[in-house]
Each structure stands twice: as C-alpha cells, then as structure tokens.
Amino acid sequence: MKQRLSSKKKAALAGITMPVLMLLAGNAAQAQADSVTQEGNAYLQMMNEMGGNPADFNIDDGKKLWSEKAGPKHASLEQCDLGLGPGVVKGAYAQLPRYFADTGRVQDLESRLVTCMETLQGLTPMQADKDHFAKEGGNASPLENIAMYVAHESDGMKIAIPQGTPQERLAYENGKKLFFYRAGPFSFSCAACHSESAKRIKISALPNLTNAEAAGSYATWPAYPNSQGVARTLEWRMLACERQQRWPAPKFTSNAVMDLIEYMGVNSNGATLHTPTFKR
Incomplete structure (x- = not known):
C-alpha cells in the first residue's frame, strides 16, 4: 500500500519545491526580457545603419534658419560664436x-543659441526660447531645428568638452552632485537608474552614465525617438528624465540642466558623435 505523506513532510517538500519553481519562472521571465531587449536593440541598430532619419528634414530647416535674417535687428545667426x-x-x-566669458556662464548648445538670438537678432529672452520643445507628434520648434543643424555639423567627430576653467570644473562637480541627489516623492536620483552597468527597465537598457559608458547615450543625441514622432535634443531628454523621477520640471537652459549635461558630456570625452540617431 502506498504510504501517505505526513503533513510535515508535505510542508517540507513544498518549502523546497516552491522556491525552485519561482526561480525557474524568474529565469524564464529574465530570458524572455533579455530576448526582447536584444531584439529592440537590433531593430534600432538596423534603423541607424540604414540611414534616412526623419530628423534630416529638421537639419535642412535648421540650416536655412541659421542664415535667415530675423528679429528687430534683421540679422542672421551666421556670426554666432559657439x-x-x-x-x-x-x-x-x-x-x-563650455564656458563663455561674455555671459559668465557654462552654456550648452540651446543656451548659446538663445544668447545669440538675443544679442545678434535683438529678440527678448521670452521670444528667443518660445516653444523650445515641440509637442509629442508635433513639429519641431525653430530653435530645435537650428540645434539639430548645428549638432549634425559635428557628426563623426570626437567629443572634447573642455575642463580648462574653474567654471567648467565647477559645473562638472555640481552636475555630479545633482546626478546622485535623491529627491521627489519616491526619493529618486539619476543614479538610481544610471549608475550601474547592465541594468534595464522593462525592455529598455539603462546606460551607466558615471563613466565612459555614458557615451553610449550622450554621443547619440540629438535624436529621433520613434515614441515621440518628432526630433528631440538632449535638453528635452533631461526634462523627460526629471519628469520620470517626479521632480519639478527644470527651467529651460537652467544651470541644473547645464550641469547635468556637463557631467555626462565630460564622462563621454573621446567618444565619436553620431547624430541624429533613432531612439525608442
């Protein structure tokens, strides 16, 4: 006759079996997620290798706007010092x-373009950065188009963000502090997602931005995220990250945004720029 297992033995076996089943299920889910991530990365790589990015139209529009006379002074941006x-x-x-003596600030591309619009074309700050970010699925703003053009003129070149002035070094250190600063309702920081290698949220790989791996992200902006349906710049990406952290939205071209870009950019020095690219 078959012997029935005692309740104690059943409990003991269950205690062994359940963790094993959970481990196997977890491994299967991990393998499936890895597969989807690899497929997504392969898709983006294929899109980038094929050429023909919708952001090419933005570059063409930006090139025209660069030499177009505008503003109260009826001047172009052709004498803008970048x-x-x-x-x-x-x-x-x-x-x-980089640091600019005429403004006394470390400025990124969009910030510097706004300065040139004010000084060369006579626009007010409000006019210069009006509608600086396009709506999702909308048309890029003139400022974004110009930024796309200027950035593309460095395509294929090495990133070489200077650290030769006290202001530039301070911007890097402030960016580093802000990168690790935890705030918001979920006590999130940039480092929560981007301070370790081989991490992922759902199917999206998360680059480590604290070292040379930062180039994997930094060197591929501006870009055309398929999910947005419109070309985007790195300043927009900073805003999107802080929104996901549930932080208050930073002001366009604020020092906080500039410092974070400085930190990521310097960590990417020596890498080759590829822009525009496709993103998810």
Missing part, C-alpha cells in the same frame, strides 16, 4: 557645454 569663433559651426557641438 565657442570656436564667430560663425564657426563645424565641430562646435562636440565641444559644448
């Missing part, structure tokens, strides 16, 4: 953010 001298566009984005 750090390499008035009117020099080629390679300028690869060396931004």
